[in-house]
Amino acid sequence: MKIFHISDTHISDDKHFNKNALEKALRELNSGPYDIVIHSGDVTESGRLEQYRKAEKLFKGIDIPFVVIPGNHDKRSGGFSLYQEYIGEANGVKEGGDSVIIYVDTGVPDANIGRVGMSKFEMIRDNLHKYQKKSIKIVNVHHHILPVPRAGRERNVLSNAGDLLELFLKMDVDLVLSGHRHYPNVHKIEDTVIVNAGTVSGRKTRHGEANSYNVIEIDESEIKVTTQRMKSSREVNSFPRKESKVFYDFGEREFRIVQVSNTFISSLTESRLPNTTKFKHTHYTNAVDSINNIEADLVVHCGGIVEEGISRNYELADEYLSRIEPPIVYTPAGRDINYLGYHLFQEYFGNLDQSYAEDDIFLQGVSSAQYDSPVGIVGDTERKELFKKMNEREETFKGLFLHHNVVPIPHSREKGLLEDSGDILRKVVDENIDLVLTGTSSHPFAAKVGNTLVSNVNALSSVYQRSRYGNSFNLVDVYNNAIVISEINSLWGNRRLLGIWKRNNSND
Ligand SMILES: [Fe+2]
Numbered sequence: 070m071k072i073f074h075i076s077d078t079h080i081s082d083d084k085h086f087n088k089n090a091l092e093k094a095l096r097e098l099n100s101g102p103y104d105i106v107i108h109s110g111d112v113t114e115s116g117r118l119e120q121y122r123k124a125e126k127l128f129k130g131i132d133i134p135f136v137v138i139p140g141n142h143d144k145r146s147g148g149f150s151l152y153q154e155y156i157g158e159a160n161g162v163k164e165g166g167d168s169v170i171i172y173v174d175t176g177v178p179d180a181n182i183g184r185v186g187m188s189k190f191e192m193i194r195d196n197l198h199k200y201q202k203k204s205i206k207i208v209n210v211h212h213h214i215l216p217v218p219r220a221g222r223e224r225n226v227l228s229n230a231g232d233l234l235e236l237f238l239k240m241d242v243d244l245v246l247s248g249h250r251h252y253p254n255v256h257k258i259e260d261t262v263i264v265n266a267g268t269v270s271g272r273k274t275r276h277g278e279a280n281s282y283n284v285i286e287i288d289e290s291e292i293k294v295t296t297q298r299m300k301s302s303r304e305v306n307s308f309p310r311k312e313s314k315v316f317y318d319f320g321e322r323e324f325r326i327v328q329v330s331n332t333f334i335s336s337l338t339e340s341r342l343p344n345t346t347k348f349k350h351t352h353y354t355n356a357v358d359s360i361n362n363i364e365a366d367l368v369v370h371c372g373g374i375v376e377e378g379i380s381r382n383y384e385l386a387d388e389y390l391s392r393i394e395p396p397i398v399y400t401p402a403g404r405d406i407n408y409l410g411y412h413l414f415q416e417y418f419g420n421l422d423q424s425y426a427e428d429d430i431f432l433q434g435v436s437s438a439q440y441d442s443p444v445g446i447v448g449d450t451e452r453k454e455l456f457k458k459m460n461e462r463e464e465t466f467k468g469l470f471l472h473h474n475v476v477p478i479p480h481s482r483e484k485g486l487l488e489d490s491g492d493i494l495r496k497v498v499d500e501n502i503d504l505v506l507t508g509t510s511s512h513p514f515a516a517k518v519g520n521t522l523v524s525n526v527n528a529l530s531s532v533y534q535r536s537r538y539g540n541s542f543n544l545v546d547v548y549n550n551a552i553v554i555s556e557i558n559s560l561w562g563n564r565r566l567l568g569i570w571k572r573n574n575s576n577d
C-alpha cells in the first residue's frame with residue numbers, strides 16, 4: 070500500500086496559501102502510482118465559501134481514492150456546514166482489500182484545541198473491533214496524539230489523547246496520521262507508527278521548515294515514511310511491523326527500581342475538623358512494608374512528596390520516608406516547592422536535580438516543577454545541559470526521571486503534560502535513552518517509544534488517583550535481556566503486569 074499523505078493545505082486567496090507548493094505536490098501525486106491520498110485537515114485557511122470552492126476545484130484532478138478530514142481552521146466562520154457540502158463527510162470508514170482507514174474530525178468550532186467526544190470515541194473503538202482482522206489499520210485525525218517537537222507550548226493537543234493512545238495500542242493500529250502543528254515528525258510507540266505531517270501549502274511553516282508531504286509505503290515487513298520537503302531534501306524513517314513480544318530468556322535480573330509518586334504526606338492530627346487531608350495513611354504504611362520486602366535496589370520518587378510545601382508536612386515526610394530502607398532519589402512536583410517548599414525540599418531531601426549511578430546504570434532527575442503552578446516545563450537551557458550531562462556518561466543503561474508526563478496518559482486530560490514534552494520526547498528517543506520515569510496524572514501507563522521505555526506511575530497514597538485498581542507503585546525490573554514493569558497495589562500488595570519489553574542491547 071502506497072499512501073500520499075498531505076495536511077494543512079490552508080487554501081485561500083491570500084498570503085496564507087502557497088498555491089505553487091500544492092500544485093507541485095499534486096503533480097508529484099499524478100506521477101504516482103499511489104493507492105490513496107490522505108489529507109489530515111485544515112483544508113482551508115478560515116472555512117469561507119470561496120476557499121471551499123477553490124479547494125473543490127483543486128482536488129477535482131485527484132482520480133484515486135481520497136480521504137480527507139476537517140481541521141480547526143475549517144470550522145472557523147461557521148465553515149463546518151460548507152465543509153460537508155463541498156468536501157464531504159467529516160467522519161467515516163474507508164475499507165479496501167486488507168486495509169481500513171478510520172477518519173475522524175477532532176475539531177471544535179472556533180477553537181484550536183482538539184477533542185474526540187464519547188460517541189466518536191465509540192465509533193472508533195467499534196470499527197477497530199469490527200475490522201480487527203484487517204492487516205493494515207489506519208486512523209486519520211487532525212490533532213496530534215503524541216507531542217511534537219519545536220512546537221512551543223504543548224497546549225492544543227487532543228484533550229483525550231491518552232485514551233485514544235491506549236485504544237490504538239490495545240487494538241494494534243498500524244498507523245496514526247495527523248497534521249495541525251505544521252512540523253513533520255515521526256515516532257513509533259509500541260507497534261504503532263505515528264506520523265505527523267508538515268504543512269503542504271500553508272505559509273505558516275515553523276523553524277524555517279519547507280512545505281512538505283509524506284509518502285508512506287506499507288508492506289508485510291515494514292512501514293516506510295518518506296518526508297519530502299519542497300526544497301528537495303528528504304528524510305526516511307523505516308519501522309519493522311509487529312515485533313515479536315514473546316521472550317523465553319530474560320537473563321539475570323540486574324537491578325530493581327521501585328517507582329513511586331504522589332505520597333502526599335501531610336499532618337493528620339492537628340486539626341479538630343473532620344479529616345480533610347488528602348494523605349491516605351494506611352495505604353502509605355502498607356506500601357512501605359511491601360517496598361521493604363521486595364529487595365529493591367533503588368526507589369525513585371517522581372514528586373508529590375507532600376500535600377503542600379509547608380514545614381510541618383516536610384517534617385512529617387522526613388520521618389515517614391526514612392522508613393523506606395532502599396536508597397531513594399527525588400524529583401519535585403509543583404506542590405513540593407510551593408509556599409516554603411522550595412527551601413524545605415532542599416533542606417530535607419537535597420538537590421532538586423538528583424542522580425543515581427551504580428555499576429552500569431545511570432539515572433538523572435530533572436526538575437520540571439514551577440513555583441505556584443501545576444504546569445511543568447524543563448526549558449531550553451536546562452534541556453541542553455541535561456543531554457550534555459547524559460552524553461558524558463559511560464554507563465550502558467541510562468534513564469531520566471521527572472514529575473510531568475512526556476506522553477499523554479489514559480484516563481486523564483492533558484494537564485499533566487510537560488509544556489515542552491515534544492522536545493523532550495524527540496530528544497530521549499533520538500539519544501536512545503533507555504528509560505523515562507514520570508509521576509503525574511495518577512494513572513499507571515508504560516509504553517516504548519522508539520528505543521525509550523516510558524513508565525508513568527499512579528499516586529501511592531493520595532486520594533486523587535484515577536485507576537480502578539487503586540493506589541499503587543511500579544516495579545521496574547531490568548534483566549539482561551528484558552525490562553518487566555508491574556504495578557503493585559499500595560493497600561493490598563497484589564501485583565499486575567504492565568508489560569514486558571526487550572532490552573535495547575539484548576543479545577537474545
Ligand atoms: Fe494548520
Ligand SMILES: [Fe+2]
Pocket residue numbers: 111140141142211248249250
Ligand atoms: Fe490545525
